[in-house]
Amino acid sequence: MISSFLISIGSFLVLLSIVVIVHEYGHYKTGRLLGIGVEKFAFGFGPALYKWKRDGIEYRINVVPLGGYVKFIGDEPDQPVPDELRSVAFNLAPIYKRMLTVFAGPAMNMVLAFLLFCVIFLVGFPAPAAIIGNVSDDSPAQKAGLRPGDRITSINGEPIRFWHELSLRIADSPDQPLVLGVRRADRPLEIPLTPEKITGPDMLFQFETERGSIGVSPVGMRPLMDVSDANSPAYQAGLRTGDLILTVNGKPLMFLEELPERLAESGELTLGVARGEPNILQDNPQLTDTIKIPPAPAGAWTPADLGLRSGELTIYDVSADGPAKAVGLKRGDRLIGLDGGPIESWEHFTKVVRANPGKPLTLTLIRAGEELTVSVTPKKVETLDMMGRKETYGQVGIQRMIVFNPTVEETERYWNPVKIVMRGAQESWIWATRIVKGIYLIIIGKVPTSSLGGPIAIARMAGESAQMGIIQFLMFMAIISFNLAIINLVPVPIFDGGHLLLFSIEKITGKPLGEKAMALALRIGIAVIVALFLLIFYNDFRWVFFKIKELLGT
Known part of the structure; x- marks a missing residue:
């Protein structure tokens, strides 16, 4: 646990340092190229650990390695600019220079993400192949005749190789008839089906939305x-x-x-x-x-x-403190009935148990050739779902006997420079559109604010990706870099997007906002930022609280 914590902290600092410094370097370099004077360029916040001057610019490495900043001459409107510096002052520069300088920060984050995607697809990104491991009961896939082991090769004639391609195509096609190209034991098949419309977490961004599903997963069961x-x-x-x-x-x-x-x-x-x-x-x-x-x-x-x-329905283990143990369930018992009806699958059994916390259920089983009936009441469990919302479900405390098939992974790698650039651009577009959609759904209230994560959530995911390998860590860094770019372009004062909005107003009206209007905009921006920080820290610590609660078993 301690090693995972240290990996998470280290990964978080590396990730944050790179994406923020690249962002600030975009402001810094563009400003200098456009003739705007720079006072300071700093890595981190707080007192300086080390600093030096070059060409009149103070460079600093500060004690708190959480980000960085650029200080331009004249970027604070309420402070007078000496006459000898007016020609290089930010606030006196032409509007197009100010807009380019401000936009360069998010733009550099987009460039960083694109370059990281290109590197990833040059080195090779391991990803699950589009091979079906499991087909859910009564799903469109089952009704259409898809089987575990089937490899999906195309959708409506478009080639498919990886599971994420299949997932995204299906998710984007609710209630739309599709024709799947399938290879089954070296036999090519064409299977028509229509994804059903469900409401659930988005395949990439994990915001709740309506999407298509055919009821398949890449993980299957081995014949135990x-x-x-x-x-x-x-x-x-x-x-x-x-x-x-x-x-x-x-x-x-x-x-x-x-x-x-x-x-x-x-x-x-x-x-x-x-x-x-x-x-x-x-x-x-x-x-x-x-x-x-x-x-x-x-x-x-x-x-x-x-x-x-x-x-699948044979009990492998019984928790010492669970309801199943209390009513005498044992290892080797085979579950056959639930509340008077047959148990169709483990998926069916767990669905009923989870939906009935605190409610008695009648369970029928076979033990040593004899049929027995017991009443068991699922224990009420509270946790957080993927959206960060409080979730309550039932649990009886048994583990089934199962061995999962490992997913078949293939490496997505390209040697052709044009293909690498095209694939990097495609991945950039996918993530940019998903992030924009997520922000929009949060603003209009269709996505709960509990799905937002702060430094703790980012550190946790950074650590998890780092432990999976350098390629997965670079992929996560690219995604965070895109997040930083797009969030910074939201037109809220304090953000880069807010500055661009104010500059646009100045261009249209022919003059900057008055002092009172500027002060009001600044207060609004600060209020939004403070509220956002309070919210994400609340979500972070709420998650930590629930995890501690789970560990303590309370």
Whole structure:
């Protein structure tokens, strides 16, 4: 925990230093090129750790490494400018020079983000391939016939290679008929479907919006088995509950949904099995046993004939202090019914439990071949959702028996300079439009202000991205750089956008705002900034409070 904290702090300081210094350098360099005098160029705030003068400019490295600033001659209107400096004073420069100097800060952040994206796609960005790992029950994908293991190669004829391309295309197409190009076991297919319209977090920015969904994810389940009937052919052959089938007749078996088709092979079956404690994060389970299954008495084996069931609804672990433990649920129990109806999947079970905190539920299960019924009341849990809002849900304290398939990652890399520039520009446009849309939705009240994060949220995400690797950290830096650029262009006094607005008014009216109007605008700007800082710090500390509460179990 301490190492993660230090990584987060270090990553945050590196990220903030680079994006802010690049921003301020844009102001500084443009101002100097346009003949505007510079008094100071500082990294950080507070007292100087080290400073020097060059060409009449004081350069400073300050004690608090959180950003930086540029001080131009004459950038404070209420302070008189000596006659000998009037020719280089910021406030006396032509309007176009002032506007270019102010705009250069956000522009440099956009340039930084674009260059970072170009570097990322030159070095190579690892991303999940557009291979389906799981298909949700009763989803458009399931109804259309998509299966785990299908690779999506195109949408309406446009090539698709990576999962984020698939996600964004689907998200932008609610209620719009699409034709998916699919490769299934080296067979090309075309599957028509229509994404359903849902309300949820945006695929990139995590603001709540209406978007399309087909009910797929890149993470799938491996064939972890429940073999609870001691008289079944599978049990007699040596298979046991918790076994993970890795191969059938020497060929890899990656997805649970492939099992019926693979068992249909004629003759004796040889199953390669990994046996031991299930590990949900297991990337490369090792073969530990080989099980021989004799030929089926007639036709071909099915999972049901063999006595094989998915381990998805078999309990692997029971929390010591949870409701499940209190009513006697045990490891190995297989869940089959909930409130008088069948449990269709783990997704169905957790959805009902989460929706009923504090309400008794009737649970039917199989234990050692016998059917039992118990009443369990989900514990009420409070936390924060992805939007920063308080969320209350039910929890019974059980863990299922499952091993997830690792997502197939491919590297997005280009050698052609034109392609690199085009891809960098495309990624820049994607993030710029998403950020602008997010700000707009916050302003009109369609996105909760609880979704805004401050320094703590940025430090946490910077640390997480740094631990994932340098490429992921550079990607996060590019996104933050774009955020800084666009937020600074919001037309609020104090922000660069506010200055540009005032300069535009001066250009239209032929004179700057009067002192009273300028003072009022300044007070409004300060009030907005203070309110914004209070809000984001409140959200940050609210998140910290909830995490401490979760750790303490209170």
